[in-house]
Amino acid sequence: MASKGEETRKRILDTAQDMILDHGYAGVSIDQLIKRLGLTKGAFFHHFKSKGDLARTLIRRYADDGVQLFKESLARAKKLSDDPLQQFLILIGLYEEIFAGLTEPYPGCLLASYVMEMQQFDVETREIINIEFYLSRRELTKLIGQISEKYPPNIDIDPVALADGFMSLFEGAFILSKSLGEARITVQQIRNYKN
Amino acid sequence: MASKGEETRKRILDTAQDMILDHGYAGVSIDQLIKRLGLTKGAFFHHFKSKGDLARTLIRRYADDGVQLFKESLARAKKLSDDPLQQFLILIGLYEEIFAGLTEPYPGCLLASYVMEMQQFDVETREIINIEFYLSRRELTKLIGQISEKYPPNIDIDPVALADGFMSLFEGAFILSKSLGEARITVQQIRNYKN
DNA sequence: GTAGATACATACCATCCGGTATGTTTTATG
DNA sequence: CATAAAACATACCGGATGGTATGTATCTAC
Structure with a gap:
């Protein structure tokens, strides 16, 4: 204990x-x-030791939790299917599950919250945020790259831009849900977007 | 003067x-x-008369400017084409133009900034934010509805959810661009998503 | 030109803020 | 059970914060 x-x-x-x-x-x-x-x-x-120390500790914990959740979810997805497209859809489904289980007062994303007052934080804290976004982008780009290799799209795409688009949709949904109440549909909507 | x-x-x-x-x-x-x-x-x-007065005035101006820009852009789009899909694409193109012209230190969206510290503001200020989002959602939903009427999609869609998705993508792109530097590509990416 | 309104400057205040110094209680360990 | 470290409480400090009271310069209208 x-x-x-x-x-x-x-x-x-x-x-x-x-x-x-x-x-x-x-x-x-x-x-x-x-x-x-x-x-x-x-x-x-x-x-x-200071308020800034709290801020750093907090965002580090949030980022680490996010990375771990991603790793675990991806591992589960890979166990369930060998197909990269299916893996991606399962991954999204897992996240969908998590957010569907949350109660009404929608929490929001701490990373986005920090970004909105970026200049408030020291370089180390800002670095944590940047790394987290770059990491997410890299992993998503890798996955999307695998998909587009196996299923060559009819239009030529940029995996990085697609990854960014996914992350944007994700972060933006938090904002909408906070101001309108509920937008979990959006997460589900992503699945339709993929093809 | x-x-x-x-x-x-x-x-x-x-x-x-x-x-x-x-x-x-x-x-x-x-x-x-x-x-x-x-x-x-x-x-x-x-x-x-107070800091809160400044906050209210500021977000009201921002929201009003946003509405006006939308109206003007939509009017221009309607002048250029009678087809709702084309109108939508032109509308996006116009916004794309605006954001492409912005210089590097990416500004961000004041609405999103306020949402991130929503409880800091009085009810009137918060109301302005809510109205702005609802208005955007309504207008976008209307447009998407017209499109899906003229071009029945192969899967059945929810225009409201699509509008939310678009707004999410938009707002989220601001966050990414702020933390990574540049993400205007995302706006362009939206066009690929439509079909 | 002068009266009044508008647009600012100066000085001040109560409260809150992050932070520290120093104390007291609780907990783990030999 | 003694002891030291860990976990918390109390009291305080200098500066920042939002806000006010009051003064002064500038502009406008008659």
């Missing part, structure tokens, strides 16, 4: 993430955060 | 928008803003 300290640290991270997705990073003060947690300044600064 | 006061007011709005797109709304203080403008507190609070 996790020690008391680690548990508190996790609680801080979780609550901070919730609040940042609603108010933005600069819009969340440490005072507000610890008040909601029922903690004190001493407790917070015992776990994080 | 605009009076001196109106000019200053416009300068405040323009500079504020620039700064908010880089630092987020909460990340921009009035002190920082007026310092960059070479103004004083008195000047600012003469033009806006």
